[in-house]
Amino acid sequence: MTDYDVVVVGAGPGGSIAAKTAAEKGLDVLLIEKRQEIGVPVRCAEGVSKEDLEKFVKPDKRWIAAEIEKAWIFSPDETKIELSAEKAGNEVGYVLERKIFDRHLARLASKAGAEVRVKTSAVGLRRENGIVRLKIRSLGREEEVTTKIVIGADGIESKVGKWSGIDTTLKLSEIESCVQYLMTNIEFESDVTYFWVGKKFAPGGYIWLFPKGEDAANVGIGVMPSIAExxxxxxxxxxxxxxFPEGEIVEVVVGGVPINxxxxxxxxxxxxxxxxxxxxxxxxxxxxxxxAMKSGYYAGITAYEAVVEEDYSAKFLKKYDExxxxxxxxxxxxxxxxxxKLLxxxxxxxxxxxxxxEGMKIEEFSVKRLVLEVFKKYPKLFWDVKDLIF
Amino acid sequence: MKRIIVNRYKCAYCGACVSVCKFDANELVETYLEIYPEKCTLCMACVKTCPMGALEVVE
Structure with a gap:
């Protein structure tokens, strides 16, 4: 007997959906979060596709800061490309309020039956007789819990992978180093996401502006450490x-984004x-x-099947990879x-x-569509990856 | 001896530095960055990655 069927480490969107899914299937689930407050500090630009999000959770005004209809992409000389979905007459993206969104998801997990513990970190993992002894530190007290499965949802700084033999280390060309300011006193369209691309702005990344309502926006940057000076x-x-010389910074958000x-x-x-x-x-x-949410769901489902089959081996869990x-x-x-290629x-x-x-109507909100349009004009640029595009 | 230190007034505890360390020489404990000098090889990956410039080499 183990204390739990599943312990989920980290209560971000991935972890909470994993815990919710496994708990709904009737498993004994513990969801731990090392921070004392779920969702803060935020490490995110908060943009998300509307359609994909709605597969998981009913939209709620409490955690939707803006609805997006267009994207404007600016080249280094600030020529503008517009992607829009006006034809469909519908917003295509949301800018979330992650502080509230993450808590909402954790509550859904708890409502589904998962036990939630905050200010609780995983500090070590040991396998024994086919199960895991997970050392945790909860409000300063160390204890050991036993579980059949551990779901590592511990973010960019993940240790669960390393402890269990998965090499998660990123190279300097496999991460975006990011800073973002929540700014007020700046001018922008509240239904448009802005992107500035090119080495002039952000070597190996881009600068973004994501509106959070009428009078504040996330203005942020990601650069690649291997080429940034x-x-x-x-x-x-x-x-x-x-x-934005007149802009005021009312929040600083910092983070790394894996891009391997x-x-x-x-x-x-x-x-x-x-x-x-x-x-x-x-x-x-x-x-x-x-x-993160999709993978959390798949991990939850796979955990359930593993518990039913009483097989927690990597070989069985490959179902999750599939x-x-x-x-x-x-x-x-x-x-x-x-x-x-872009790099x-x-x-x-x-x-x-x-x-x-410039000036072309691109009525679809996707990287794929944009690359396709570029390909039509400059086939050489993406020639050797054309099979991936079509 | 050369070692890497964190300027806690600059660090925004984002964990980016932890993801690029192949020597397991740092860890984000809640919102507190720990550096383990005995494991550190001064490869500088974390210093280059820090978005805030909060990691420094000192003698």
Missing amino acids: KKAKEYLDEFVRKK GGLKSAVADNVMLVGDAARFADPITGGGIIN RWKNDFGKKLERNKKIQE KMDDETFNKIAKSL
């Missing part, structure tokens, strides 16, 4: 000084990794919330390859592409 914060400060295209395998004996811990963020957009790969694994792989393009090329797409 300065710290992310210095690039952002320079941009903000020029673009996902782990090859996110399982080990008794262990599955989800979300950022499994490096499931999109290599181009950096978006990670939806993949599930996430069939869903978003291929897209991660494709976008990693496109991202590597090689100089700012002049970005300007040229933007000029050729």
